[in-house]
Every structure is written in structure tokens, then in C-alpha cells.
Amino acid sequence: MKKFHSFLLKSFLGPMLMTFCIVMFILLMQFLWKYIDELVGKGLTWDIIGELMLYASATLVPMALPLTVLLASIMTLGDLGENNELLAMKAAGISLQKILAPLVILIVILSIFGFFFSNNILPVTNLKIKTLLYSVGQQRPELQIKEGAFTNGIEGYSIKVGEKDRKTSLMRRIMIYNQASREGNLSVTSADSGYMRVTADKKYMVVDLYSGCNYEDVRANGKPRNAKSNDYAFRRNYFAQQTILVPLSGFDFKRSDEGLFKNDYQMLNIAQLEIAGDSLKKELEQRKGYVFKNLIGRSSFTGPIDTSNTIKSKASYTLDSTIASMDFTDKKSAVSYALSMARSAKSNLATNKDEISYKQRIINRHRIEWHRKFALSFACFVFFFIGAPLGAIIRKGGLGMPVVISIFFFIIYYIISITGEKFVREGILIAPIGMWIASFILFPLGIFLSYKASNDSAILNTDLYLKFFKKIGKLFGKKKSA
Structure with missing residues (x-):
């Protein structure tokens, strides 16, 4: 079994390294396309450009890992199936679960590495690249x-x-x-x-x-x-x-102080995000309390209302009776004063609403970043249980069919993930649901595909579907002739 496990790991590591380089290259080109206008013609030296590319590559690793795992797993299992090696293993009495066992352990290790990278290395590289891009922006x-x-x-x-x-x-x-x-x-x-x-x-x-x-x-x-x-x-x-x-003065390339951005949510690890989130939450609650006290202070009641039985026994007041007892001048003054107080309260609430909404959005961004560090690592696990069964079912290796299927599933994951993140930012969904909804949807699909692959299902066999449609065509042909 050791030789078998070694053979399987070698078969997986080769495609994984190749696909990782390809995915990183594509994502890096996307980064260059996004910032090309800010970089071209700035007179930057090669060491600055190389440093920028290094930091950009590091920030893209968490996103590249899930797609790499998906593509490599489809290619590896598809290769084994296409060469009948997977069939030989099953004929020898080795189940698909035992075949995938060493790869599962490898993916668990890779997921842990992805979390460690997102939590400890990514905040540093985010700080470096943002500071460097800001410094470059001061050029030309x-x-x-x-x-x-x-x-x-x-x-x-x-x-x-x-x-x-x-x-x-x-x-x-x-x-x-x-x-x-x-x-x-x-x-x-x-x-x-x-x-x-x-x-x-x-x-x-x-x-x-x-x-x-x-x-x-x-x-x-x-x-x-x-x-x-x-x-x-x-x-x-x-x-x-x-x-x-x-x-001109002060336009030579100078590195900006990293302290300008070190408190940004993208530059914090899990522990720092929790501390910052708690502080922001306290500030928000204090601000809400201040707004409420200020609103009450502007009302007619500047202190607590005594509703004891002693007060109630002395007099009973109603709004209608109080207004009816006033003359026209007093009524006009009371209404004018009430309108003034209402307009003042409305203006005060409108002013504070924007500030409170802004603070809430900042808190949501901290929560998004906290969950993102776990969600992207878990995505490696999800994509493996989609890619490996798919590779065993379609039995096609190389960069043809696996690439198409991988891009299809990754786009689905990316669209759902981006939508959930947007809903969290706007306060429509809470962070645990919005940031994990893509994994919650695709993980059951991975379990279903694993079950089908374990039972040698022909769910993606095109010949099977062609035969099915041919049978339907013959049935309709017989009905017409009758």
C-alpha cells in the first residue's frame, strides 16, 4: 500500500504544481490589467516592479489554491480512469475511499496551510502591497x-x-x-x-x-x-x-509609512480582527446610546416620568383635553413648537444615520475578513470532493475537459461567494451565512458525486444519454407510423 500511496501522491503533485503556476499566472495578469494605468510610465526600477509582483503573487495564493485543487484532482483521477489504472485498483479490491485516502490527508494539510497563510502571511503582504501601490501613486x-x-x-x-x-x-x-x-x-x-x-x-x-x-x-x-x-x-x-x-518637489519615489494602513481590516489576523471588531462594536453602541439620549433630551420630557399612583390620583391628563383647554394663540404656539422639535429630531436622526451606517459597514467588513480566512481554506476541501469524483466519473485527463469543468464550478462558487459577501456588506445577511453559503451549496454536491463515483455511476457518460434519446426517438417514430 505504501508504493500505491506514493504513486498516487506523485500522480497528484505533478498536475497540482503545474495548475498552480497556470492559475497564478492568469490571476497575476488580471492584477496587472487592473493596475496597468497606475504602473506604466512611472519610471519604476526593476527591483520595485519585482517586489510589487512578489507581493501581488502572495495576495493571490488563497484564491488560487481552491481552483488548483479542483483542476488537479479532476486531471489526476481522470488520467487514472482514462488509462484504466483506476479500474485495475478497484478490481484489486481497493475501494474509491481507500484510493482517495492519501489525497484527502494531503488536502487537509493544504487547507491548514491555506489558513495559516491567510492568517499570518496575507495580512503582511496586503500591507506591503497597499503601501507600495500608494507610494507608486505619488510618482509622475x-x-x-x-x-x-x-x-x-x-x-x-x-x-x-x-x-x-x-x-x-x-x-x-x-x-x-x-x-x-x-x-x-x-x-x-x-x-x-x-x-x-x-x-x-x-x-x-x-x-x-x-x-x-x-x-x-x-x-x-x-x-x-x-x-x-x-x-x-x-x-x-x-x-x-x-x-x-x-x-516639482517631493515627487521622487519614497516609500510611505506602513503605519498609514496597518489598522485596515485586510492587514489584520484573526486575533486582531476580533479585538478591532469588539472595539468598533462598543463605539457603535455608544454612538447609538448618545443619539437616543440626545433625542430624549430634545423632547419635552427632560427627566424620568413619574407614573406612581400618587401622581395619577391628583390629575388625569389627555392630549385632547389639554389642547381643548388652550386658546388659539396657545394652540398655534404649541403646534409650532412641536413641529420645530420634530424637524430638529428628524434632522438629527438623518445626520447620525449615515455615521451609524458607516460604522456598521466597517464592522461587517471586519467580520467578512474574519470568515474569509476560514472559508477559502475550506473551499480547498470542498473542491477536492467535487473534482476527484468528477475525474473518476468522466475518465478524461489532460487540460481539455478538466479545465472546462473546473472553470464552470469555480465560476459558480465565485458568483455565489461574491453575492453572499455583498449581502453581508449591506447588512442583508449575517457574516456566517453570507461567507459560507457557497460552501454550503457545493459541499452536498461533492458528497453526491462521491457517492456516484463509489458506485461506478455513468452519470456523465455521453453514450448513455445518446442511447436514451435514440430510444425516445424510436418510440415517437413507432407512434407516428401507427
């Missing part, structure tokens, strides 16, 4: 300029671009406010189009402008800095082409 100020909005990141200048061509880097409808003199918007440059680039030493940004005009308020000699606007002479200069040299 001309690429930070967004369309249709003023950019104030360059000291002494406020720049607005109407449209930016990402292929040619041509910018249209450019407006530059020169505020270097700290006397307000006394110098404005408007241009139809232009280009922006940073010099090699990163000390200046060169702005080439075309078909524009300079508008400038010139202060007369001897006038104080706080002179009135009518003491300025207005000057307008048209140009066909103009180059502006904007001095």
Missing part, C-alpha cells in the same frame, strides 16, 4: 491629473484637463492656475491642447501647450499685496505654442 504627477477635475497636488499650481487620450497622452481643454505668488488666481493659462512630461531628474514638469491664452492681473509697482482688485492691470497674451516649466 502628470499621470495623476484626472479628467474634468482640478488637481492641486503640485504646490503652487491648480490644473484642470477636460479630456486625456491614454494612447497618445494628448490633453485637451487645459487650464493652469499659477498660485506660486500666493496672491490668489492672478495668472491663468488656457490652452486647446498640450502634453505634460517630467524631466529625467524629476525636478520639473514640462508642459507644452498649443493654441491658448494667458490671462494675468498685474499689480502696479508699490501697491501692497492686499491691494483691491481694481488696483490690478489686466493683461491677455495669445499664443500658438508655449512651454511652461513647473518646479
Whole structure:
């Protein structure tokens, strides 16, 4: 049995390593596609790019492991079935459960490793990559300029671009406010189009402008800095082409302090998430209590209401009788005061509602991250019990059919998982249900497929279905002829 187990493990480890590399490559390409605009043209050195890729690869491991297990298990068992090795094992009296036993142990170890990675290594790599991406974002100020909005990141200048061509880097409808003199918007440059680039030493940004005009308020000699606007002479200069040299400072690549992001929920392990979640929950309860006390304090009753029998015996008040005893002026004043108090309470509740909702969403994100560390590890276990029986049933190895089936099941898992996570973020579902719903749905499917594979079911045998439809066709043919 030791040789058999060794043979089975070797048959599984080869496809697993291959598929892991393929899946990591695909996910890494997706990461590059997402951040390509923020990385291209930043003048980054190869060591920075390599470090970024290393951290990105580490953050993708928890997602890559379940798909790797699914694909490798289908390929391994499908290979064994296609070569009749699985049939030979069963003929020797070895059940499917005993065949899969060493692989089950391996998957348990892999799931434990996945949890350890998510809990201890992933928070560190998340912190590293977020800090590095933030630092990269400080590079090349001309690429930070967004369309249709003023950019104030360059000291002494406020720049607005109407449209930016990402292929040619041509910018249209450019407006530059020169505020270097700290006397307000006394110098404005408007241009139809232009280009922006940073010099090699990163000390200046060169702005080439075309078909524009300079508008400038010139202060007369001897006038104080706080002179009135009518003491300025207005000057307008048209140009066909103009180059502006904007001095830069602080745009060299500098690593940001990791302390800026270390308290983010993605940078915490299980213990830290629990502590942070408890603190946030206490803050939320305190805020709700404050809102309630503030609302009561604004009402007509500023203290506790005494409802003892002594008070009740002295007088009995009703709203209708109290209002009926008032004259018109008092009624008007009472209604006006009540409306004022109601509007004030409504405004106060609306203001605090957004803050309370925000705090609740932050708490939900902490709960999502806590459950995610377990759910992704358990997904390896779920996908193995889907992939291994499927491989034994379809009896097809290689990267053809297994890839198609693996992608199909992974997409189902991913869609359900993302939907559940969204419901948790919005407070529709609690975290234990939303984050585990995908596993709850697919795990029974794995048990069903394992049962079918143990009994040599032909559930995915295409020949069986073709024969079935041929029989139905013959029956309809006989009825028509009759």
C-alpha cells in the first residue's frame, strides 16, 4: 500500500504544481490589467516592479489554491480512469475511499496551510502591497491629473484637463492656475491642447501647450499685496505654442509609512480582527446610546416620568383635553413648537444615520475578513470532493475537459461567494451565512458525486444519454407510423 500511496501522491503533485503556476499566472495578469494605468510610465526600477509582483503573487495564493485543487484532482483521477489504472485498483479490491485516502490527508494539510497563510502571511503582504501601490501613486504627477477635475497636488499650481487620450497622452481643454505668488488666481493659462512630461531628474514638469491664452492681473509697482482688485492691470497674451516649466518637489519615489494602513481590516489576523471588531462594536453602541439620549433630551420630557399612583390620583391628563383647554394663540404656539422639535429630531436622526451606517459597514467588513480566512481554506476541501469524483466519473485527463469543468464550478462558487459577501456588506445577511453559503451549496454536491463515483455511476457518460434519446426517438417514430 505504501508504493500505491506514493504513486498516487506523485500522480497528484505533478498536475497540482503545474495548475498552480497556470492559475497564478492568469490571476497575476488580471492584477496587472487592473493596475496597468497606475504602473506604466512611472519610471519604476526593476527591483520595485519585482517586489510589487512578489507581493501581488502572495495576495493571490488563497484564491488560487481552491481552483488548483479542483483542476488537479479532476486531471489526476481522470488520467487514472482514462488509462484504466483506476479500474485495475478497484478490481484489486481497493475501494474509491481507500484510493482517495492519501489525497484527502494531503488536502487537509493544504487547507491548514491555506489558513495559516491567510492568517499570518496575507495580512503582511496586503500591507506591503497597499503601501507600495500608494507610494507608486505619488510618482509622475502628470499621470495623476484626472479628467474634468482640478488637481492641486503640485504646490503652487491648480490644473484642470477636460479630456486625456491614454494612447497618445494628448490633453485637451487645459487650464493652469499659477498660485506660486500666493496672491490668489492672478495668472491663468488656457490652452486647446498640450502634453505634460517630467524631466529625467524629476525636478520639473514640462508642459507644452498649443493654441491658448494667458490671462494675468498685474499689480502696479508699490501697491501692497492686499491691494483691491481694481488696483490690478489686466493683461491677455495669445499664443500658438508655449512651454511652461513647473518646479516639482517631493515627487521622487519614497516609500510611505506602513503605519498609514496597518489598522485596515485586510492587514489584520484573526486575533486582531476580533479585538478591532469588539472595539468598533462598543463605539457603535455608544454612538447609538448618545443619539437616543440626545433625542430624549430634545423632547419635552427632560427627566424620568413619574407614573406612581400618587401622581395619577391628583390629575388625569389627555392630549385632547389639554389642547381643548388652550386658546388659539396657545394652540398655534404649541403646534409650532412641536413641529420645530420634530424637524430638529428628524434632522438629527438623518445626520447620525449615515455615521451609524458607516460604522456598521466597517464592522461587517471586519467580520467578512474574519470568515474569509476560514472559508477559502475550506473551499480547498470542498473542491477536492467535487473534482476527484468528477475525474473518476468522466475518465478524461489532460487540460481539455478538466479545465472546462473546473472553470464552470469555480465560476459558480465565485458568483455565489461574491453575492453572499455583498449581502453581508449591506447588512442583508449575517457574516456566517453570507461567507459560507457557497460552501454550503457545493459541499452536498461533492458528497453526491462521491457517492456516484463509489458506485461506478455513468452519470456523465455521453453514450448513455445518446442511447436514451435514440430510444425516445424510436418510440415517437413507432407512434407516428401507427
